[in-house]
Structure formats: structure tokens, C-alpha cells
Amino acid sequence: MDKGKWLTGRGAVCYNFGKTSKRMYCMEEILVVENLKKTFPLSAKQRKAQKTKLRKKVAVDGVSFTAYRGEIFGLLGPNGAGKTTTLRILSTLIKADEGDAFVNGKSVRKEPAEVRAQIGFLTSELKLEAFFTPDYLFNFFSDLHRVPLNVREERKKFLFEKFGIDKYAFTKVGDLSTGMKQKLSLVISIVQDPDIIIFDEPTNGLDVLTARVVTDFLLELKERGKTIVLSTHIFSLAEKICDRVCVIIDGKVARVDTIAALTAGQSLEDAFFDIYREVKGDEE
């Protein structure tokens, strides 16, 4: 069977990964994104800065893709391509102007509360409140996600030990190192053990050691059948952990494919630039 060829079924897809060509996975559609469009109004100041007369900026323009249970799906693109906007729509933080996305069959437009119950969301912009302790924050977010007490304690123990936070469980966040704060942010975004985890630039600003802990954990989550949708502009990260990537340029999907099919022997960075040139043509 050719690498990257789809064998579609009803609600499930069988796919042959390039890297493990001898194995074939049958996967269930868990996130279906259909023709998302999002525009933002531009203020006079923004129009002047961007040297445009247009009153609106198209951030996402007809983005569609599907993610399957147990895969790491990456949104790859330069800054301002629309990756973060797409993830914010998926996490119900903002509403799409057109199109819809379905998380386990629940519409982000019509059933945002149900969607929120199934996702974990982490943004690199998150800064935790300095005067709370990791223990308190874990309990707080567990309560918001209605995690039962016994499950909460078990999960807290597991995650805190996993990330080495257990020693600092009762230390104020303000006294933690940057790496420890990032690890804590990651932990509190998955307190409820969600099926889908959405990460906006998960390793942004992390030192190599912490970044390694995070990427290893993402792979572990994948092994446990979790679906991870992440955005990144770091090719090495995408190449290392993503099963498939969606290349977004100027708010539009340029390619969705496995890493193997996308790179076809060259590096992801080179493959990306080929796609970029193809899309932008003589513009650049």
C-alpha cells in the first residue's frame, strides 16, 4: 500500500503511516473542522500600520481538516498565518464567522459548553497568579471541570510526580522557576484528562530540558489514545512529534498530510518552503 493513502470508512479512517509502514492504524474521527472563516475588524491605527485600506483582516479563510483519535496533529505556519485563531475557535474562545468544527460530534458553534467539557487548552501566553500554590490551582481547575475528589487527588499525584511539581506543591507560583511555571500551566490544562488537548505553541519560551519533558509527555498522551492538536512554527518539533500536519499560509490550508508524505525525503523546513513558494508564487 502507498504511504499516506487513505482508506476511508464510516466515521473511521485506516491509514498507513510512512514511518511505520508495516503497521496500519484504523482511526476514529474526533475533530472535524469544516470551512472555518474568521475576520477581525481593523482599527484606523492598525490599517495605517499594515498599510491597507481594508477595514477587515481575514485571519482564517476556509480552513478544513480532520484529526483522529490518538494522533498528534500540528498546525504549521509562519507568524500571523491563522494558527492561533483556528485553535481559539476550536477551544470556543472565539466564534467563527462561517463554518463549524465538531469535537466528538459536538459543534463548537452550537454546543460550546459540551465542547469545553472535552478539551484541554493551553496557550503560551498564560501567566499563573503568583500568590497561589500549584496544589491550589490544580484543585481550582479540577473544580471548574467538575473532577470528582478521589479522581482529582489521584491525578494530581500522578501529574505532579510526572513533572516534578510534587516538591513545590505548596510553594507560591511567584517563587517557582519559569520552567516549573510552564509545566504547571500544562498540568492544569489537562486536570480533567480530556480526550482532545489543544496547545498553542507548547514549547514556546521553554528551555531545552523543559521542552523535552513537554514533548515526551505529549507522546505519552498520544500513546494513551489522546488527540493533540498543536500549533507551532518550530519545524523540528513538528517533525519529531506530529503524525500529520496542516500547513497554513495566509489563513488558508496549503497542505494536510503526514510528515512522511509531506517531506518526501527532504527536511520539513525545505518542504515547507517549497509549499510556501508554491502558494505565494511571485508575491515574495
Added chain:
Amino acid sequence: MRGLWTILKKEFTRFFKDKKLWLTMLLPGVFIYAIYSVLGTVLQDQMTPSSASYSVLTMHPSEHMEELTARMLAGSNYEIEYVDAADMDGEEAKQLVKDGMFEAFLSFPENFDSLVGEEPETPLDVYLYYNSGDTDSSACYSLVTEILASYKDELFEPFRVNHLTAADLAEPTDIATMAFSMIVPYLLLIFVISGAMSITPESVAGEKERGTIATILVTPVRRSYVAIGKILALSAFSLIGATSSFLGTVLSLPKLMGLPDFNLFDLYSFGDVFGMFLLLLSYVPFIVGLMSVLSTLAKSVKEATSSTSVVMILSMVCGLSSMLGLTPTLWMAFVPILNVAVGLSAILSGTASFLFSALSFGANIVYVVLLVFLLAKLFDSEKVML
């Protein structure tokens, strides 16, 4: 020097390019002008009311005094009615003035009009009593004193007023009541605002600035619950702060006024205290709600602090109404902040009406519900929150 010029230029550029900074610098001047202008006008009105009608209890009334009063007040909007205290003794009449039933008590000697005409060897004694704890009584006292002075001038001073007598019938508690009704509402309003200002911008705009609000908004919790939860918690903190400041003020004021043995509960009933508490209970969440909305609209804690300071200025203006002894009228019950200032002042001066307090409480609760609704809507707005 070149370095100095570069720094100066940068600071000026920053100032002139930031419209908000401009506003922050210029707005206080505009507000001060507005507050002082309004204050001046109101004070002027209070000190020289355009019209007033007073009732003076009179022992052995003087016909000439009444004629003179009519002559002097003709053309003005003042009116004095002399009521004969024929069936009373002096102490009874004084008590009626103390109780606020009459503005003053004027006591002439028997057959005063004929006696003064006979040019007596020793001056006749006339007594004028009033209650300095009542602003109307004080104003009436000034007016009657003026008329008596004219009477004396006409007769080459054959009588004297309040010779070796304390004319002020006010008890220390009357003065305390007046001081409380003037000062405490203003201070309470400011204490609540100060408490809310120290925590609200940080709790709402701070969450936006840190990005933690996004993490909360992607949980299954309803956004209206996030809004209500914030307002309730912040209100509780503000109320604790206000209560502490209130107790400090109430306990220290008697000492400040030289009444160390003064007991608050001699003056105010449990109902009065409960009424004040209810008004505060509706005022605190209103202020917190208003500040939360302003903080949500702000992009940073700094911006939120600037915008919430407008609420502080509004409260200061409304708080001044208690110092001016503004009389509660029904429409005031529907004006937030002002209704609490006027309502508290009325309770403390013993002139409160249940209807006014109930309407003020109800109106504030309606405004709080509207603010919570607005806050939940703002939490839903991606333009505002992200």
C-alpha cells in the same frame, strides 16, 4: 547634554502620543472645576435659601415684633409664623424646639409692648432659644435675631436678648447626630470605593492581562457564574473593608467631637443600623459591578485603575450631598450612589422614610443584576476578552 535631550524627547513623545495619558492628566482639572462649581452653587443655595417658612413658639407675643417681622420680610420669600405658647410653661416650649416641632422659642416679658414704650430703667429681658443641631432652627435663629436687633434700634435698646442665658437648646447628641449625618455617609462611600478600587482592577483586568481568564473561559463553567462569582467575592471583600472603616469612624468620631461617653445605640435604634447595612449591602455590589465592567473593558490593570477612578470622583460628588443636608426626594432613590448618600444621611439624622430606603435598595439591586448581565455578555465578547 545630548543624552539628556534624547531622554527628554522620548518622554515627551511618549506623553504626546498616548491619548489616555493626556486624559489622565487633564481630566482631574475638568472634574475639579465641575465639582467645585456645583458645590459652590449648592452651598450658596443651602446657606441662603431662596424661600423658607419657620414657626416660632412665642411666650407673651409682641404685636410690634409681629408687625416688624411682616414689614422686614415683605417682598422676600421668608415667612415667620409666631405661635402663641399661652398654655405652656417655658420648659415645655423648649422641649418642642428640641424635638424639632418649632424652629425657635421666643419669650417676651408679660405686656412687653407697653413696658418698652415706658422706657424702663433696667432693660427688659427677651429670650430666644433654638437648636443648633437643626439647620432650619439655626437659620430661623439668625433671622429672628436680626429682627430683634431692628426692634432694639427703633426703641434705643430698652431690652436685651438672651442676657446671661444659653440660647442653644441642642443636646450633645443632637450635634453628634448632625455631624454623623454629614460626615459618615461621605466617608462610607469613599471607604467602599477605596476598598473596591484596590482589588477589582487586579481581579478582572489582571486576569485578562495574565491570560488566566482564557483558561477559565474554556472550562464548562457558565460565563454568568464567572461574572457573579467575581462580583460576590469582590463585594464581600469590599464590605469587610468598608465595615472595618465604618467602625473605626463611628468609634472615633465621638472622641473627635469631645463626647467620650457617647454611646451609638443611645442615638440609633437597631432598625436604623439595619437600614444602613441594607443600603450598604446594595451599594457595595453596585460599585464592584460597575468597576468590574470598567475593568473588563480595559486592556490592562493600569488602564482599569484609571477608568475606575471616575467612579471614585462620582462617589465623592454624591457623598457631598450628605454634607449639604440634601433632603431625600423620591427621584433620588433611583439615582445610584446618590440614593445611598442621601439615604444614609437621612437615617443618621433621624429623618429617614422606609419608602425611600426600600426604593433605593430595590433600585440598586436591579442595577446590580443588570451589571452582572452586562459583565456576562462582556465575558462572552471575544473583542473584549482577548
